[in-house]
Amino acid sequence: MASLTARVRDRRTLRRNLMALTFLAPAIVLIGVFTITPFVNAITLSFQSWDGISLDTPWVGLQNYEFVFKDDEFWASMKNVAVFGVVGFFLGNAVSLGMAIAVNRIRRLRTFFRTVFYLPGILSVVVVGVIFLFMFEPRTGVLNRLLDTVGLESLQQNWLGDPTFALPSVAAVFIWFHWGFGFLLFLAGLQDIPEELYEAAELDGARAWAKFRYITWPQLAPVTTIVSLLTLLAALQIFGTVQVLTNGGPGSHTLVPTLLIYEEAFTNNRYGSAAAMSVLFGGALVVLSFIQLTIARRRADK
Known part of the structure; x- marks a missing residue:
């Protein structure tokens, strides 16, 4: 009897697995065709030399990687994108969380602010650029004219042409373009936190920082x-914003890897490198991504 029950259970499990694979098959095929296959082709091409036109793709081994490791522009772009990563990770998320907390506290016009704050995210990157x-234009731009109007003409800059200010400006x-998405997710997370937790904390005499530290932040972990x-x-994958605003300039002060890869392939016709x-x-x-997910998983298990 026990063996019969086990066989029935195994058949049901097999049936469920087959049904799941049936529904997953289209997605698996699409991922294989449009993600895995191009990735494998890119790895293969990285060991070859190709100008994008000829049919001959000679095998060059590690020459492309040697070229990349010696390329100062590549490492400059990696340094720049690290700045974007740090700024987006810390400052961008801080802005999103702060605005979500502010909107969550108000009762009226919440829908209005939710729409307005998310609005930049639906614009085209070209439109934003x-x-x-126009805003950063050194002579007639809104920012410099505003500084002149309030008597701070000494702070006027060539925001996108000066190596000191180009990277922070971009x-x-x-941040302005992308923070709305995080804002909506944080706002949804805040609205899922039970009010009873805050009421209990208030009865214990907890202040705003204590409630944020011991209730809001842990509840928002996922x-x-x-x-x-x-x-x-x-x-880290920023491309369109940089291309429209500075195209990597001045010099290489705002150059990022995605833009450099694009130029290397479609401008210099060096597809291998x-x-x-x-x-x-x-x-x-x-x-x-793996490191961040591992840290987050260990944090959630504590």
Whole structure:
């Protein structure tokens, strides 16, 4: 009887697994065709030399990787994208969380603010770039004219042309463009926290910081993990914002790996070295994602 029951259970399990695989098959095929196959092709191409036109793709071994490791522009772009990652991860998430807490505390106009704060995220990256090009224009731009109006003309700068201010300016645009997504997720997480926890904390005499530290922050841990990972990946893969605003200039002060890979392939016609850059940069993203998810999982298990 026990063996019969076990066989029936095994058949049901097999049936469920087959049904699950049936529904997953289209997604698996799409991932295989549009993700895994290009990734394998990129790895193969990174060991070859190709100009994008000829049919000959000679095997060059590690020459492309040697070129990349000796390329000062590649390491400059990695340094710049690290700045975007740090700014997006810490400052971007802090802005999103702060605004979510502020909107969550109000009762009226919550829907209005939720819509307005998320609005930048639905704009095209080209539209955002053009808007801020006009704002940062050194002679007639809104920012410099505003500084002149309030008597702070000494603070006027060539925001996108000065190596000192170009990278922070682009980073500020990135935060404005992307913070709405994290804001909505944090706001949803805040609204899921039971009010009874805050009421109990108030009875114990807890102040605002104590309630945030011991209630809000721990309860938002799952949301924080998702927002942090997505924000970090978006910052590290920034492309359109930089291309529209500065195209990597002045010099290489705002150059990022995605833009460098694009130029290496489609401008310089060196697809092999571009593939090597893609493999190294993509591998770094995978490692960072794995580390962040591991830390978040260990934190959730405590």
